[in-house]
Amino acid sequence: MELNEIIVSRAIIERFARKFSQGLELDVAIVGAGPSGLVASYYLSRAKAKVALFERKMSVGGGMWGGGMLFNEIVIQREAKRILDEFGISTEAFQEGYYTADSVEAVSTLCAAACRAGAKLFNGVSVEDLMVREEKVIGIVINWTAVEMASLHVDPLAIRAKFVVDATGHPAEVVQVFQRKNRVTLKTPLGTFQGERSLWAEAAERSTVENTGEIYPGLYVAGMAVNATMGGYRMGPIFGGMLLSGEKVARILLDRLGYGK
Ligand code: 48F
Numbered sequence: 001m002e003l004n005e006i007i008v009s010r011a012i013i014e015r016f017a018r019k020f021s022q023g024l025e026l027d028v029a030i031v032g033a034g035p036s037g038l039v040a041s042y043y044l045s046r047a048k049a050k051v052a053l054f055e056r057k058m059s060v061g062g063g064m065w066g067g068g069m070l071f072n073e074i075v076i077q078r079e080a081k082r083i084l085d086e087f088g089i090s091t092e093a094f095q096e097g098y099y100t101a102d103s104v105e106a107v108s109t110l111c112a113a114a115c116r117a118g119a120k121l122f123n124g125v126s127v128e129d130l131m132v133r134e135e136k137v138i139g140i141v142i143n144w145t146a147v148e149m150a151s152l153h154v155d156p157l158a159i160r161a162k163f164v165v166d167a168t169g170h171p172a173e174v175v176q177v178f179q180r181k182n183r184v185t186l187k188t189p190l191g192t193f194q195g196e197r198s199l200w201a202e203a204a205e206r207s208t209v210e211n212t213g214e215i216y217p218g219l220y221v222a223g224m225a226v227n228a229t230m231g232g233y234r235m236g237p238i239f240g241g242m243l244l245s246g247e248k249v250a251r252i253l254l255d256r257l258g259y260g261k
Contacts, residue, residue: 023052023120027257029140029161030054031127031174034062035239036223037167038110039083039246040253045117047250047259052120052159054127056145061107062169063224068237072103077205080240083247087113106239127168130178130219131158137178137218140164163253165220167246170196170234172225175215186215186229194231196224204235212245213252222249 028044030037033055044051053060067073076084078097085091089109091099115121126148131139143156166174176193178184185191208226215221221229222245235241 019120020122023122024159026050026052026159026161028052028163028165028253029127029159030165030167030222031140032056032062032167032169032223032225033060033111033121033123034167034169034223035064035107035110035242036225036246036249037062037165038107038114039243040165040167040222040250041119041121042087042110042114042117043247043250044253045114045119047254048118049254049257049259051118052122053114054125054140054142055121055123056126056148058123060111060121060123064103064107064239064242067103073100074103074106074237074239075100076243077238077240080243083243127174128156128177129181130164130174131160132182135217137164137216138162140174162257163218163220165222165249165253166215166225166229167222167249169224170228172221172228175219175221175225175229178216178219184216187213188215188230190231193229196228197231197233199236200233201235201238204233205238205241207232208235208241209244209248212248220249220253222246 027049028051030041030053033053041051041053076099081099087109089101089106091101094100124145125142126145127140129141130137139160141156141158147154179193188194211226211230212222223242
């Protein structure tokens with residue numbers, strides 16, 4: 001077979017354009033492809049919701065690759081083991097209620113499952129703002145991370161979504177930019193972005209799941225962004241709460257979208 005470089009270029013351009021233009025109007029736009037975003041996108045896509053994930057970095061997985069302090073093993077508590085089982089990720093019992101998993105196997109399997117379920121993943125794309133109408137979030141504003149890094153003055157593009165999920169982890173970047181620009185009242189204890197507290201694994205794992213949900217009409221939080229937004233604690237390298245939070249936000253949104261009814 002004789003290779004033609006222009007066909008290679010055209011194939012990339014046309015296929016990407018098709019994928020991108022099909023993603024301009026979504027049921028759910030998820031910002032951040034860490035564990036909570038990946039899990040949420042898997043459950044939503046599996047139920048046939050139209051979902052895309054937008055990830056600033058080239059690689060997905062967020063803080064999961066590095067386990068704890070670059071020791072690439074993660075810990076999951078009993079309550080979340082069933083999720084790893086469902087994805088077919090191997091776990092090993094450590095002691096009563098505690099399980100470990102290889103972080104590379106965990107991230108790569110979550111990602112493959114989300115893509116195969118139909119989630120579209122746009123890496124190297126940063127969400128810099130939200131699209132609003134009156135008192136509701138109706139989409140996201142995106143640009144290439146390369147544009148952001150080079151501080152180029154390039155206008156972004158907009159994606160419409162029935163629901164937006166901030167799964168950006170510790171910075172809860174989407175919630176923060178939204179509040180800064182619009183001075184809105186959020187569904188937090190003080191109505192504003194609270195910021196995360198220091199390490200308390202047990203309390204943090206509980207509250208990250210409990211408080212997963214809508215923070216403003218159309219805008220949801222999942223994963224560590226929940227605790228950052230609500231003033232919860234950080235949990236360190238235990239990942240059950242991230243998986244359960246991703247599952248919970250998917251369940252809430254499927255209900256709101258009317259899937260499975
Ligand atoms: O931080 P991250 O893994 O979020 P998570 O799903 O999980 C948190 C844990 O990794 C860990 C923890 C629990 O053990 O505390 O930190 O809550 O993944 C967040 C992803 O969002 C991307 C970022 O690059 C990362 O991969 N991200 C952040 N801001 C943006 C973004 C943005 N504005 N646009 C696109 N992606």
